[in-house]
Amino acid sequence: MNQQDYSRAAGGAAIGARLRRLSENLDADSVRVYAALGISFEQRWFGVLNQLVIKGSATVGELATTLRITHVSVSQTRQSLEKAGMVTSEFDPVDARKKKIMLTAAGKKLVAELQPIWAAFDQAALELNAEAGDVVASLNKLDDALDRQSIFDRIMNCVGKQ
């Protein structure tokens, strides 16, 4: 057996830990990439920054919905980006509860620097996906399966049947 023994052997209850470890490894390597290229970029910025490039501007709530994370997380990312001078925000004149976020000049410059790196990510992801027998397709199916019935429901059913 190889070094993935534990993850591969420990059964269903360990799958969460396995995915977490995988995502943390990806994040850690991403951080190394940005550091190696001398670009000051935090991993958590990606989603928001990427969306701002696409949409031009967006509110906290819109970003949360699109990125499928909480508005709290978006709010924290906004603060981080704002502190770093990459975005600015202003209250919507029509609805003062909403806060619109947009790129600054520095933010646009950063994004421009990031484009080739993100392209490299895409390329590497395609390679890896091919080597892994289209793991992305499997993840899509997994997401769909979880939409049909949550893990919670599935487990409670199994427990009930015992």
Added chain:
Amino acid sequence: MNQQDYSRAAGGAAIGARLRRLSENLDADSVRVYAALGISFEQRWFGVLNQLVIKGSATVGELATTLRITHVSVSQTRQSLEKAGMVTSEFDPVDARKKKIMLTAAGKKLVAELQPIWAAFDQAALELNAEAGDVVASLNKLDDALDRQSIFDRIMNCVGKQ
């Protein structure tokens, strides 16, 4: 397009976020399961507890290696388990640097209660895996591919080629 649009469309740099979200969903549902069944159990205990069942006892370093996490994380989990009265620990008489961890009576009782739930997890995971077109096999291949060449190396290669 469905609600996974963003993750599915945002390319390679978002795959980490996607996996993180997936693992967090799994963890969250697991917490709900234990809560619904009235069992006081923390998700991070799983790896250590599971290994102690298998091995009887183990040191911090051994657990870290087997679980493929840092000794720091194991140390923190040990403290949590010890505080909850599920394990005890003692220094190895032969090598006083090592700390041996073992289940208490309460810990063994907890593990006994958990067995049917972990079995349900296994069952649910098998179902899900079947629905997702053997996502576990793909993850195994992905781990193998990353062993061959890290994400970091792959991306730096791509960046260099541009």
Added chain:
DNA sequence: CTAGTATTCGTAGGCGCCTACGCAAATGTC
């Protein structure tokens, strides 16, 4: 035996995300 090195575990603080909760602005109801 002693000095330097390696091993083992711990604390401090950070990551990106989360839930719980609070506040202010907008909306609906009477």
Added chain:
DNA sequence: GACATTTGCGTAGGCGCCTACGAATACTAG
């Protein structure tokens, strides 16, 4: 117009994991 409800965003604190660093014990040369 007054009041409750809903909506949008924020703070506080927690999750499981991490890196950086430090302390104590064991090992290795000379």
